[in-house]
Amino acid sequence: MANLSDANGTMTVISHNPSTAFMFVNEYRKQAGDWFYNTIISDTIEAATTRDGATVITVSFTGTGRWAYSENIAWTFNILTDKEYRDKIDPMILAVLEQAPISVTYDYADFEPGCEILYTQKVTVTYDNGTISTDVIEHNQYDYTLDNLKTYIDDNMYGLESFRDDLATGNITKFSEYPLNAHEYERFTAIMNDDNRKRKFMTLVDKHAVDGIDYTWDNWLTMFYEEFKTDILTC
Secondary structure (H helix, E strand, C coil), X not given: CCCEEEEEEEEEEEECCHHHHHHHHHHHHHHHCCCCCCEEECCCCEEEECCCCCEEEEEEEEEEEECEHHHHHHHCXXXXXXXXXXXXXXXXXXXXXXHCCEEEEEEEEEEECCCCEEEEEEEEEEEECCEEEEEEEXXXXXXXXXXXXXXXXXXXXXXXXXXXXXXXCCCHHHHHHCCCCHHHHHHHHHXXXXXXXXXHHHHHHHHCCCCCCCCCHHXXXXXXXXXXXXXXXXX
């Protein structure tokens, strides 16, 4: 099974038919959000018109990559080429989407902690009368360090990676910020000094790494202490 990467950035959709641009964003949002290797598009849309009359729509997104989110980009126009997804689109909307060329530019950062992959990429995928082309505009690979993670990924995911790093390196002093009594602190210290117990706790961290959580030590320790109190204190 593939490792999962976490991507975030912007998508810019361009078409000379305004209906095509808006319809594509709506249909892609509905379908790609349900895929296992998904793309979650924000509800906030920025729209503009170029001098030559093209409609430009920009939205932010997060995505789950198959090893890397760059793999997912090849699936951008599956909703127009794959029968499974075409059948989910109203025939009248599908006819509009197939008429005018559509280009989608992804500008994003992506990281996969298992293989320590971190990169940024800007790439344009174009659909024109059934033909799909891809143009990689820029690709930058970075060392997988906390400094680079802080620079290139969102604050929420950086907080999670910083938390993982503290666990992996046994940074026990961070636990002292949480108001534990002496017995509880002793148990947390035991977890941090025991590879098997620490691995168990890190598994819980990954299992509950859901979007929207502010990955600070106080929040994490509060959540895990309340939800896994028995596990932590009896391990």
